[in-house]
Amino acid sequence: MSLLVCENLSKSFLGVQALAEVSLAVEEGESLGIIRPNGSGKSTLFNIIAGELRADSGRVSLAGAQVTNRPSHRIAAMGVARTFQNLRLFSGLSAVENVMGGGHMRAPSGVARQLLRLPGVSRAERNSREEALALLHEVGLGAHYDRFPHQLSYGQTKRLELARALNIRPRVLLLDEPTAGMNDAQATEILELVRRIKEKLQLTLLVIEHNVPVLARFADRLLALDAGRTITHGSPANVVRDRRVIEAYLGTGAA
């Protein structure tokens, strides 16, 4: 059974159809790349899966359970983590605190327990810090744990956001343009990192990308959208050679 299934998702904003009857299914442990030539509303799909936006119609299910239009924090609790296209780091928190934020759902949050500093509380906080440090180390930011997001380079903030998402210990990870603004070498490097982590943690991945050649080398399968509709899906080699995909990127007559 597929881990994440979307059926006929549609969403429009003031008459602009961002998604039209989009369906997809991702198997456990698979990485699905989503390409879309003309930009608009790509993140809409992720926003709907993650519960940040309500779909006009269609269904989302996770491991067989209906999760359509559930609140975002519930979906996170079911093991769906995401990174954002335009980074959404916590600017007032240091790198390690940002990652600790990803462990929020495992932290003891009872007011009385915190007020009385019951024995488990300090230990839980120490553990949470150590886990966060280990994740920072994993993404290559071990030395920068006490920096604030604005003190990190663009590439480092991307890695920080990845570490934070990993700290919710997800089953499904949604990556929204993880290599945006990077050259091919950097993009390959970050996707290598993602691949390594994916193997280690047995993650299921959905990746939105503009950089088709890089994604084609990375993903198990590609799904191409155009104007909110699925135009084709299948193995990367077939999708990038598909006439409709080429036309969508380069215009009619290019193929």
Added chain:
Amino acid sequence: MRLAELAKRAAPACSLAGLAALPLVLTGHFWPHILTITMIYAMLALGQNVITGWCGLLTLGQAAFLGLGAYCSALLVMRFAAPWPLAFLGAGAFAGGAGALLAIPCLRVKSDFLSLVTIAFNQLFFVVANNWMDVTRGPMGLPRVPAAEIFGIEMRSQDSQFWLVLALAALTFLGVSRLTSGPIGRAWSMIRDDETAARALGVHVTGYKVLAFSVGCFVCGLAGSLYAHCLRFVSPDMFKLEESLIMMQMAILGGLASIPGSALGAFLMIMIPEALRSSQPWLITLRPGIGGAILVALMIWRPNGLLGATAEAAGPLAQWRKSLAHLLGPHSSAAAGAK
């Protein structure tokens, strides 16, 4: 490095001990009274800071919760002969509960509008307190509020009031610092910095906002009880919008999301003008204006206050700060103009 760490840890205990010894040096009525009032305002700044500094919610109606606490405590003792410690906690619980109740509908509106709704609540409280003669005696206020009494000891003298308020304020500061330094405070900061990201990490945003409101208002209610039983008088015009503005100004000036900043804010905004009241009366009169001017300057050079996170540590806090500047600038000058 080791020494700096040690100094940081010892600082709260040392300052507490230093404060406790002050009445032995500064004898008489004047200084202990001013210090007492300053500590009560430090609690108010702290309550405001939980809501605004940590959770990022611009509430401008905290004087109403100070009033709820003050009236609740005074009435419990005067009408129902409740022991003062019970009235003290009751005042906190009442204000905290009211805060949570207000927060639930209020959180449906965003940033600037939240400020407007809380200002309206402040006005509403004033109107009710001013007109509900049977309970509050309206503008005549509640005179002869009994002094606080613990274990049969009546805290009548200025010195005893000072030590009582010091002990309770210290406990409150300890409690709030424990909440804010752990997962709860982190969740609040996450909401302040980016609600969408916080939600995506499993934070129940509305729940934590309501919690911030109730904790902030609880602290405010406790301060209200101390206020009533130290000043020995409660009347509606002690809880006007101007007081709410002072609380917001103290929190921002001292340092947003900073525990010592809350105390510093009260020291600068209350202690200094009060101490100079007789020699420099214009300081009190112009306080809202001066406070407003200082805030405008802070927005430019130190947007998170004197002890808050440094300016560059808060790049994208900018939008939130903008609405803050936008809101407080005009209001503060309006309050100064009305004087």
